[in-house]
Amino acid sequence: MIDDTIRAAALRNAVQHEGRGNPKAVLGQLIALDPAMKKKAGELLPKIEKIVAEVNSLDSDSQHEALSGYDIKFKTAEKKKEGLPELENPKKVVMRFAPAPSGPLHIGHARTIVLNGEYVKKYGGKFILRFEDTDPNNIFPESYDWIPEEIEWLGYHIDKIALQSDNIMSYYKHTKRILEQGSAYVCTCTSEKFKKLADAKKPCPCRDLAPEKNLERWDWMFNKYKPGDAVIRIKTDIAHKNPAMRDWPAVRIVDTPHPRTGTKYRVWPLYNLSNVIDDHELGVTHVLRGKDHEVNTRRQKYLFDYLGWKQPLTIHHGRLKLDESEVVLSKTKTRQMISEGKYTGWDDPRLATLRALRRRGIQPSAIQTLMLSLGVRPVDIAFSLTTLYTTNRKLVENSDRYFFVPDPRLINIAAERSKTAKIPYHPDHPERGSRVFKFEPIDGYIKLNVSSEDLRETKRGKKIRLMDLANIEFIGKTKAREIGGEMLPRKVQWLPEGEECFIRMPDGKTLQGICDPEAAGLDQGTVIQFMRVGFVRLDSKNPLVFFFSHQ
Secondary structure: HHHHHHHHHHHHHHHOOOOOOOHHHHHHHHHHHHHHHHHHHHHHHHHHHHHHHHHHHHOOHHHHHHHOOOOOOOOOOOOOOOOOOOOOOOOOOEEEEEOOOOOEHHHHHHHHHHHHEEEEHOOOOEEEEEEEOOOHHHHHHHHHHHHHHHHHHHOOOEEEEHHHHHOHHOOOOOOOHHHHHOEEEEEOOHHHHHHHHHHOOOOHHHHHOOHHHHHHHHOOOOOOOOOOOEEEEOOOOOOOOOOOHHOEEEEEEEEOOEOOOOOOOOOEEHHHHHHHHHHHHOOOEEEEHHHHHHHHHHHHHHHHHHHOOHHHHHHHEEEEEEOOOOOOOHHHHHHHHHHHOOOOOOOOOOOHHHHHHHHHHOOOHHHHHHHHOOOOOOOOOOEEEEHHHHHHHHHHHHOOEEEEOOEEEEEEEEOOOOOEEEEEEEOOOHHHHHEEEEEEOOOOOEEEEHHHHHHHOOOOOOOOEEEEOOEEOOOOEEEEEEEEEOOOEEOOEEEEEOOOEEEOOOOEEEEEEEEHHHHOOOOOOOOOEEEEOOOEEEOOOEEEOOOOEOO
């Protein structure tokens, strides 16, 4: 009885976690079922580890099939309170997502998009996409088109698109205003000299210049000074305990042509000044941003106060920390590897860009569900794509199932009469119908394709199960005969013939083989399950190319 309970718990845990059960998690399930087992934990763990290893060796279909044979009611953890916490003062909600157009969005951006989008839906507010494109050296032009598409794909309507490169004259107007009132100054010190003075909590010589002199220098930034000669600094507390808060830079000179405005402008605002002016002019009421922006929020308060504006209510959430060994998130690294030919593009299956995840068949609602479950907590969260795959599997597990035979090899099965195999598109949905294969023996044999991997260990007397067809016993390397008896544990996919197809894997490799002829009739973008392989999305036809999603 205890072995059956352990096996049921191990199967349940494996099914919930991409086919990989965890012995300690299984022990926890058993203790929740019967607290008396806690006293026997040391005795039970070796047995649990052995059974979990056996369960983990099964393929996903076998795990699901085996679990369905048990009727044990395990306790489930109480659900956390659903929904996002209420916003403060939510009468009129205007929120913005403000990326730099330096490349497409990745999974890390999704948290901020989803939180903003869901709050806007909750309060009937307004969602603004603002491109922070005031650094001509950090712009990937395709981003202007890609990012709105990616946000809409995630399920959020954009009410307004704003570009900072269209608002330069407003930045100039307000910069001149704070120079006139003595809240900022034009600094011509080298960055090294300024840092040395600031670290010593001493003002630079430029700090006490009269407004008239600063306005003269302001004019010189447009025609006399070169990049690096001068920056505008906001006056703060030069003795502030945080060095990053001491007279931070707000405007600088850049001669690099801008992809949109060319050489029309050479004086560009930095992040904090442009953010303050835009948030005010766009009527932003609430700002959701990563906690790595906490210093920027405090910096911006100085400007809001100098300009006499109300600062939006700001909520800082933690960052998603993905293991760089699992996936590359850096746009700079990605761009370099694309240029070197190591990635095929921004939608290469090895990347965690939204374009790549979409191409692999990850559903936008899976990303939504996962990000909402993380909420707006300020702590950083270690995040694995496996968690996303587990969430996505629940959405696509009812997809139709097909066969895929990699690197196919013919085998001959002795047969005296014709044979028919009827394979349902999904065993839980008989109403969808079945695929029917009819075989006629030629010279006493039926010919089938199986993978070279499945043939690797075959020898006389070896028995395997051809899925939904028959048990066979090999009487030679590629010859076999049908046998009776119960269903054998080792199940092998097969096809009499099939369409040539390819599966692009997340590690960059490509599986080549044949799949069900009916797969050629699928619509591009359809997600299916290749049995014993995993979920895939049809990316292109002629030839058939699928992108692997996950198991």
